[in-house]
Amino acid sequence: MTRYGEFPGARPRRLRTTPAMRRLVAETRLHPADLILPAFVREGISRPVPVPSMPGVVQHTRDTLRAAAVEAVEAGVGALMLYGVPETKDAVGSSGTDPDGILQVAIRDVVKEVGDDLVIMSDLCLDEYTDHGHCGVLDAQGRVDNDATLERYAEMARVQADAGAHVLGASGMMDGQVGVVRRALDGVGRQDVSILAYTVKYASAFYGPFREAVGSSLKGDRKTYQQDPANLRESMRELALDLAEGADMVMVKPGLPYLDVLAKVAAETDVPVAAYQVSGEYAMVEAAAANGWIDRDRTIAETLTSIRRAGAHLILTYWATEVARGL
Ligand code: PBG
8 A cells, every 4th residue: 555645745734724624534423323312211200300410311201201202313313222210129120020110111102102213222131120239130148140130131121022122232241141132032033123232341430320310229339240441351252252142233331431442342343333421421521511621512522423433333322312413
């Protein structure tokens, strides 16, 4: 290849002279259809409840969730990822498998409202529903029991598919979860339902605001199942397992602090790769912008562009509708 710069008059700045020129040569573009809006729906409320650590984000009522879904469609957003916040919790997270549980009724609502225009994704994890706040059920010693949890996930997969979800977001970080969910779906004839595997999910401090958003009961941490932020080679093992188990799409999470991981995952797989710009990333930008310390809109665009540049085809972001509108 003949390389630029092998002659004396080389001046990269020529391609930065005007907005039109910069737009022409931009290597990375955001498109509304690549954005996925995560949304919370809470049981038993009559008005949306703001999440204090995530200014602009609310726990929706069933009605306001429907309205948010319509707004997302109008803005051209690609998908919704739904999280349920139940009124009651127990040790096994019963409301996560109750066909009348809040997530399942919300999936039905939203699929009925916009299901032809928007991909409806649902979170497949027990942490919103367990009274101890872990992503799985516990054994007699209080440890997260991997294989007993898988049985609960299989049941969750069936009820969420039954409610009409198009994609199940397997986010619990149990070993074997993708394979179990795939077999559970196929076993009831739901070969049509896809799995978005949370393949690389770190035990991150950046999830703090999310735990407020879902009213998490967790004490302690998730370090026995989520990954150590120090590790990258381990992520490649998770990727190999999820692909072998039948993941249709894979995810890296969080986003901005893990762009190296994202770039490597994107380079090593041929399935769509998603990145999750998580609650703490959102909160940091909103907080600094509210103080006048950074330019909010430019910062949002820059973070999303960087995640895309690193290799994400899809991005989950709490700004999805707003950003899609502006594109
Ligand atoms: C677990 C789950 C979490 C997030 C998405 N799914 C939290 C956790 O692992 O504690 C975090 C998302 C965010 O911070 O925006 N079901």
